[in-house]
């Protein structure tokens with residue numbers, strides 16, 4: 001099990017179709033930046049990144065933070081960057097973390113998010129020893145809601161953020177393994 005004193009958490013996982021590893025500044029590309037500017041994505045995430053320089057700074061900051069696990073999801077055969085998964089902050093004392101995911105538009109609708117979440121949640125529950133993953137989503141984000149329900153997240157509350165309905169959800173280790181054994 002990884003101790004909270006470790007400077008940064010290293011992760012490298014292979015699944016049937018994917019290679020999932022720590023994201024670093026070398027992975028920043030115009031393609032990755034374009035996802036953040038895509039209207040279909042922008043409506044559901046809170047990103048202020050406008051340039052490659054901003055994005056390199058953002059990724060470098062996350063890479064160095066010991067309370068963050070920022071992962072890139074790559075196609076195993078072609079090595080193409082398909083998206084990101086982020087656990088931030090990781091609270092080792094409370095054994096919980098917040099979660100976020102972003103897929104390239106062309107990678108959607110193929111079960112890639114589910115495959116990547118399944119593998120990375122196993123990592124945080126088994127290797128990091130966490131007990132709970134929390135997240136928030138805009139209530140009209142139907143693909144995300146469907147994904148989280150499939151992973152067995154439960155609704156923890158409803159609220160508003162900037163006049164938009166938001167759902168808070170939580171997944172504990174027991175519920176994850178009940179659905180994803």
Ligand SMILES: CC(C)(COP(=O)(O)OP(=O)(O)OC[C@H]1O[C@@H](n2cnc3c(N)ncnc32)[C@H](O)[C@@H]1OP(=O)(O)O)[C@@H](O)C(=O)NCCC(=O)NCCS
Nearest residue numbers: 041044101102103108109110111112113114137143144147
């Ligand atoms: C949220 C997000 C990650 C969901 O991605 P996704 O591709 O829809 O999610 P999934 O991996 O569950 O795939 C969905 C569909 O792929 C298909 N699929 C599932 N497993 C599959 C497999 N093994 N092989 C092929 N296709 C498969 C199914 O049609 C599935 O839909 P269904 O479960 O309703 O039948 C994506 O929409 C995204 O990045 N959105 C923008 C950012 C965002 O909103 N992030 C979340 C903020 S809270």
